[in-house]
Amino acid sequence: MRALVVILGLFLLISNAFGQREGQALIDSLVAELPRTRDDTLKGRLYKRIADEYFFIDAQMALTYAKRGLAHVTAMRWQRGIGVFSTSLARAYSDMGNVDSCMYHNLRALAVFRNMGDTYNMSTTFNNIGVVQENVASNYPEAVRYYLLGLKEAEKQGDKYLMANTCNNVGAVYHIQKNYKKALFYCLKALKLREQLEPSDIYNKAREIANSLTTLGGIYLEMNDTITARKYFDRAVVLSEKSGNKEGLAKVYGNLSLLEGPDFAAAIAYGEKAERLWNEVNPRHILAASNLGNMGKAYLHMHESGYLPKGFSGRPQLLEEARQYLTRAIQVCSENGDVSYKSDFTGLLAEVQAQQGDFKNAYFNFKSYAAVHDSLFSQEEKNKIAGLEGEREIALRDKQIQIGSLELEARKRQQWLLTGGLLLLAAIGALLYRQNRLRKRTNVQLLHLNNELDEANQVKARFFAILSHDLRSPVANLVNFLHLQKEAPDLLTQEAAEAHQKRLTDSAESLLETMESMLLWSKSQMQQFKPQARRIAVDDLFEYIQKFFAGTGRIDFTFENHENLTVVTDEDYLRTIMQNLTNNAVKALKNTDQAMIKWEAKTQKGEVVLSVTDNGPGASAEQLGALFTDNAAIGIKTGLGLHLVRDLAKAISCRISVQPNAGNGMIFSLAIANA
Template identity: 70%
Template sequence: MRCVTIILAFFLLHQPVNGQKEGRALIDSLVSELPNAKDDTLKGRLYKRIADESFFIDTRQALTYARLGLAHVSAMRWQRGIGVFNVAMARAFSDMGNVDSCMYYNKRGLEVFRKMGDTYNMANTFNNIGVMQQNLASNYPEAIRYYLLALKEAEKLGDKYLMSNASDNVGSVYLTQKNYKKALFYSLKALNLRGQLEKGDNYNIEREVGNSLNTLGSIYLQMKDTTAARGHFSKALVMQERAGNTEGLAKAYGSLALLENRNYPKRLSYARKSEQLWNEVNPVHIEAANNVGNIGAAYLEMYKIGSLPEGITSKALLLKEAEQYLRKAIRISEQNGDIGYKSHFTGILAEVQEQMGDFRNAFYNFRAYKMVEDSLFSQEEKNKIAGLEGEREIALRDKQIRINALELEARKRQQWLLTGGLLLLAGIGALLYRQNRMRKRTNVQLLHLNNELDEANQVKARFFAILSHDLRSPVANLVNFLHLQKEAPDLMRAEAAEIHQKRLTESAELLLEGMESMLLWSKTQMQQFKPQARRVAVEDLFEYIRKFFSGTEHIRFTFDNPGSLTVVTDEDYLRTIMQNLTHNAVKALKRTQNAEIHWKAEAKGGRIVLSVADNGPGASDEQLNALYDDHATIGIKSGLGLHLIRDLAKAISCEISARPNAGTGMLFSLVIKEA
């Protein structure tokens, strides 16, 4: 158990010169700086630091500097400083066993901190009041109550230093109640927290860890686990020597003395080292009383077994030494107000008095011992302590339940958000996938169309190249003849002029025919001109052909439409096809005797077939190539008409075929679906 000093972040002393110093050397260095401190705030911090370090070296010196510091900050009207030094004064009076003064200054400090809302220093003050209730008043339920208040505030702040001090003190109360399981739990918790501390001006890590090791050693000692106890006490001794902690060393040596049991020379050696150190730091400390009382108990044990130590010549002297040390322990306990150790050593004194034959005083002392023991360690006291901790555990459990509920709600919300996010991502992914598929399909279609367009452009380029040549030739002949006739009419005889004029007339007719076919074909290539299907009478189509070629004298035209058939198609497209086929037949029959062209309409298998036959010389496969092949070479004299017929027929979904007629000539068939 230990009292905790109050150090705030703003109330720390940052002195690089003193960073590596410990114990008395550090205190002397700080005292030497006081006269040079011109700033009042800095001087107040120096007073506080000196008081804090002095508690582990000399309690009276700590009280002196705490009093000087309180006067200094009171003159400054520094409220937090006033609270801090009030609690420092309370700690000094607690170590000296002055209950009333300790409680007075603690209450003054607590009042300042409550007004300021200073949770950190409130936690420290609660802890200090708990120490006073435990050590001076032996009121263990009140001690536990204040320790748990300190622990609650420390946990709110998450301050490991405050949490470790409160936990260590709770463990010490359970140790006095012999509840070793609880004592170990809180003491190990304190050791773990102190092991996580980082170096700071308000505490010494080795000193804090050493205090925890000493507490754990005391627990194992009472549990009769001497091996574990010795290990912890030895480690604590090393830590306190490094820290220069006189108080900690005194506790460690006193604890090691108890371990030696029947090795009385070593036991007394450790105990006297502890006594010497307690006389330096605080002769009236409760652990100082415990140490000298244990020396008295050792002399009583030596008397019982008849072991005489060096310097003792008779067993009677052993009893006198035992009585002397036990009375000193009781006197120190009375001075510091500790009921527990006073009662314990009063009971041992009664045993000494019994051995000395003073049965009357032995009886009275033993009865006083039993009354106090029954009061301090009664079941009622234990129940009160258990009830206080139970309240804390219930509060912690309720808090954890609320935290778990909030976490569960947050997880559910997070789960819904995650599910929504996944669905959104899935939707976006599906849209992107669909868009990608559509883009790929579109790209394939575009690539296909581009290829077709490139191919069509190449065909059209070849067509226009041939067309330009075929058109230029007759025009050039006509121009040359006109120039010759104008500039040198005498060079041409009448017979030659007539022959040339005949050729020019033929060339002009051929040119007109080619231009007409080209214009019709160009019209079919324009996308805005689309077939307009409607029902057309075959007889009307035949009548159109009959009238169109009525001026052709040397050819006999016949038409056969037995069923008065009709077709559903674009009339203009079909007329042009029939006109071109008829025109091609007329050209083929130019030198044929008894020339005939026969148009026939018939229904076959749900389709209408229009066919034209002639008795001319026929046509070769090369001449008909333009009717089927898009890449065929074409020109005015080599297939422009058939190329036009093919494109027009394709536009109105008309199947066209050509084959030799029976005997002589050609037969062209147009197959149209019957509506």
């Protein structure tokens, strides 16, 4: 059972000053604002906002302010205001179980909105009437019919708030029918829509999400998936407390009471929490009756199980407690016109009375329960019809949407063809106009292309030298091994084959690293790739290095940036430099115990200096030559990575220095001007 959806209408914004308050604090601030508000329209909006907030705290006060608001807008002759407050009154009467008054005000509101062509508020009113038909009148076919009418109008508006409310209500009908698959489909759709809502003064996003979580938890509880149900309920409690939603908390606590099951103490504790909240908010609510009945059922189960909680003198006292709770639950059901819960609790009361020896009343109550229970079979058939009817209407609506989409796509294609024809004619004219100008520019462009081809040839020659020197050997080894395996497999023992395969694997991995480095280096040699300088946080660079080498578990990485420095340079170039220097350090530490790599950022003489330190065996001057000399040989063993670092650093004006210390590691420093 759910409260009616609040109609928003024109009552969209009151004041940003109330945005950070919730619950009673928000209501008090709104009420205090009423005497100071002179504008009639603004005062009407204040009445509406106060009534809306009271629905989650005190239904009687919500009714009071809805009546005051209706009188105010009626005096103004504001039609939309009359429709909106009529809906608020309908919601209040629904919570109190007054079906006739509820339907009167809902139909009055619907007539107002229909005359105005207000599809937004029509959607919410349809949904509200569906809630009345479902919760109060138990007429599920009518409920689904009104829900689908509301959903149709909500989809026209594209309003996620309205669509979520309607989907949640349709899911609740399937929940009652125990069609859990359909119930989960619609309720999860509602939750997704509510999570996409933007923060607003009109609705409380946390409260809306909490309502969806409670509904989903109830479905999983009936499916006996208590773990998933508890997860949803726990999240709902947090969000309900955050939003000051007492009604939402009461619903969650009532469900948690059922969830606890055999843990009678916990079940009663949650039930009492829910009872206290319902007494504050709306003691005549149908879920307040449900909670009372479930408390009576829990005490009956205690008596049957032999469990006697503290403070009880004996088992007869448990039966008396069960009788009192069940009697109160039946009374509330009678007040709000509910039949289903009343029948169930009457049957339980008959069982309690029989165990107490009151066989006369037990007989009459059981007879009443049996009569209603027999009539429920016909109601179950209505529920099945509602499910089929709902599915049919949804299928028809989906088909209409599909047809509309196809027609829209056809019109779009026609428009594109017409536009394309016009553009083609324009393009032909432009080409004819530009033809003479292009002829004059052709020679200049050819000359420029020749220069670029010369540069490209130089790069290509350099690449072929690298390929010849560094790539031929591992590939040749692989081919020779494959031939040997194919033509004379008996010549290789299993141990020899495994050794060859390991060497080939190591060679292939080295080859892959070399190819990656060459590709990055070649990119840096091409003039069309220019550095794009921007300000970068050093912490972001350190985080990238940390994530990139996260799998290197045997090395202790540390990063220090005490001054929270930033640099202005090309991020991709600098990342590649840092990655290569770190990779070289990782390779150097391959056979080092207690290996460590430390990145540090500091300022020196107006520059930002990034340094990487390792405790490896160090490097020779020949190995470091590729970092400073263009003529140094390039190869896997002779510093291709350092060539890449050198060229990239030169492109972004980064000065590199190195402090070799054989036997105790290396320190590479990158100095960048502090812009």
